[in-house]
Amino acid sequence: ALSSLALPSMLHAQDPSAPLHATLAVFADPIFTIPTDFTGLSYEAAQLANPAFFAPSNKELVQLFRQLSPSGVLRIGGGTSEYTTYSDAAPTEPTPFEVFGPDTDKTNKKGTVTTARALENLRGFLDATGWSCLYGLNLGQGTKENAVNEAMAAHRILGPRLVALQIGNEPDSFRNRFRPASYTPEDFVREWSEFREAIVAKVPDAKFAGPDISNKLPYLTAFADVAMKHKDVVMLTGHYYAMGPAGRPDATIANLLSEEPKSTTMKWSGVATIQDAMKKTGLPYRISEGNSCWNGGQRGVSDTFASALWCADAMLRFASYGFGGVYLHGGGNGIYSPIVGAPSTGIIARPEYSGMQFAQRLAGATLMQVKLDCDDNLVRAYAARAAKHAKGIQHVALINKSNRVVEIGLPKEILAGKPWQSEKLSAPAIDATSDTTLAWAGKVTHPQTTLRLEPYTALHLARD
Numbered sequence: 001a002l003s004s005l006a007l008p009s010m011l012h013a014q015d016p017s018a019p020l021h022a023t024l025a026v027f028a029d030p031i032f033t034i035p036t037d038f039t040g041l042s043y044e045a046a047q048l049a050n051p052a053f054f055a056p057s058n059k060e061l062v063q064l065f066r067q068l069s070p071s072g073v074l075r076i077g078g079g080t081s082e083y084t085t086y087s088d089a090a091p092t093e094p095t096p097f098e099v100f101g102p103d104t105d106k107t108n109k110k111g112t113v114t115t116a117r118a119l120e121n122l123r124g125f126l127d128a129t130g131w132s133c134l135y136g137l138n139l140g141q142g143t144k145e146n147a148v149n150e151a152m153a154a155h156r157i158l159g160p161r162l163v164a165l166q167i168g169n170e171p172d173s174f175r176n177r178f179r180p181a182s183y184t185p186e187d188f189v190r191e192w193s194e195f196r197e198a199i200v201a202k203v204p205d206a207k208f209a210g211p212d213i214s215n216k217l218p219y220l221t222a223f224a225d226v227a228m229k230h231k232d233v234v235m236l237t238g239h240y241y242a243m244g245p246a247g248r249p250d251a252t253i254a255n256l257l258s259e260e261p262k263s264t265t266m267k268w269s270g271v272a273t274i275q276d277a278m279k280k281t282g283l284p285y286r287i288s289e290g291n292s293c294w295n296g297g298q299r300g301v302s303d304t305f306a307s308a309l310w311c312a313d314a315m316l317r318f319a320s321y322g323f324g325g326v327y328l329h330g331g332g333n334g335i336y337s338p339i340v341g342a343p344s345t346g347i348i349a350r351p352e353y354s355g356m357q358f359a360q361r362l363a364g365a366t367l368m369q370v371k372l373d374c375d376d377n378l379v380r381a382y383a384a385r386a387a388k389h390a391k392g393i394q395h396v397a398l399i400n401k402s403n404r405v406v407e408i409g410l411p412k413e414i415l416a417g418k419p420w421q422s423e424k425l426s427a428p429a430i431d432a433t434s435d436t437t438l439a440w441a442g443k444v445t446h447p448q449t450t451l452r453l454e455p456y457t458a459l460h461l462a463r464d
């Protein structure tokens with residue numbers, strides 16, 4: 001795997017062993033304040049079939065959520081949310097499984113039941129973690145009556161922890177699946193509106209988010225038009241997978257780390273359409289689900305340190321586009337899952353989790369305009385102003401996705417002022433599946449005009 005990785009950088013360089021040179025400029029223009037609930041995780045609705053998973057008693061999971069963010073968002077949905085039904089009855093024992101990972105083409109599509117008990121435990125879990133919940137209802141195969149019952153229960157039980165309800169997962173993929181080939185964005189919006197109206201009749205202060213699309217932007221545009229008519233739509237959402245499906249020959253580390261991965265579900269050129277929808281509606285846009293490679297993830301890629309470097313950059317890049325949140329999909333023992341395992345066997349963080357922690361360091365801060373001059377677009381930079389400051393730069397994130405040493409010339413805005421503390425995101429190898437660390441890496445003292453970044457590392461500089 002390592003030799004193929006050298007490719008992208010070598011295309012640009014005569015001598016791959018020589019350091020890359022970069023110059024960073026920071027401008028006074030703020031781009032976007034990253035919300036404090038920017039970081040999140042997405043889980044399959046099927047996971048609620050085991051009420052003991054999202055429960056305060058699942059202490060390892062509570063701790064991992066808290067260490068990721070003191071105020072994150074847990075999104076419940078995914079492919080299995082179109083197979084779940086809600087019931088007020090007591091859960092049946094034994095539960096069909098202990099944990100449930102990402103839905104894939106191989107997932108056994110048996111319907112699962114979400115009960116009031118599962119929601120009560122979920123509420124306890126959210127209270128214990130400080131997180132809130134974006135909750136998905138079944139539109140693909142569920143009845144309106146059942147969605148109303150579930151919405152009532154979620155609203156009553158999750159209370160202030162419920163950010164918004166979503167109706168349907170990836171409705172832009174319903175064609176030839178849950179709906180005929182002739183299904184259009186207008187058909188979706190009409191069905192969505194019927195469900196919304198039925199829910200509002202019983203839960204007048206319900207809040208909604210959507211359209212939770214896979215990748216087809218006309219569905220977002222159609223949804224945005226309807227969202228403008230209803231004050232209770234509080235957020236626009238869509239998914240992002242850098243590559244996919246798993247198994248494609250180009251589902252590689254080199255492709256994942258590249259500027260625009262081949263087979264991505266969202267071209268960077270599509271961002272303008274999303275920003276138009278945000279502007280038109282005045283609503284935030286959030287990546288409600290996403291990860292490195294769909295159909296469950298690519299082994300040797302999605303479960304390695306490469307996923308951490310990718311995700312540290314991708315999350316901050318989305319923030320620089322003005323997106324208000326990124327929720328990485330996972331759970332179970334999924335290949336791309338940031339957190340894996342089960343209460344009975346132990347729950348652990350994968351490398352990607354540390355990449356998320358890296359990006360989370362900038363939550364609440366205001367991203368400032370930067371320009372990085374470098375021969376290689378695998379080197380990325382972000383700068384931000386901390387919430388309590390009116391001027392200056394208090395955070396710098398430098399991400400080296402290349403296999404070369406980078407020497408970055410720093411501008412006066414960074415050299416002047418208080419000294420910096422640094423933290424390094426690194427691992428023994430780019431394809432390492434364990435031993436990823438985000439650790440204190442010392443004080444950066446002045447004057448130091450050039451900063452050295454090792455291959456495949458990211459550095460977070462912070463000061464008061």
Ligand code: BDP
Nearest residue numbers: 078079080102103294295296
């Ligand atoms: C998305 C689904 C999610 C899957 C994911 C994948 O919403 O449930 O787990 O793809 O294929 O389309 O990995």
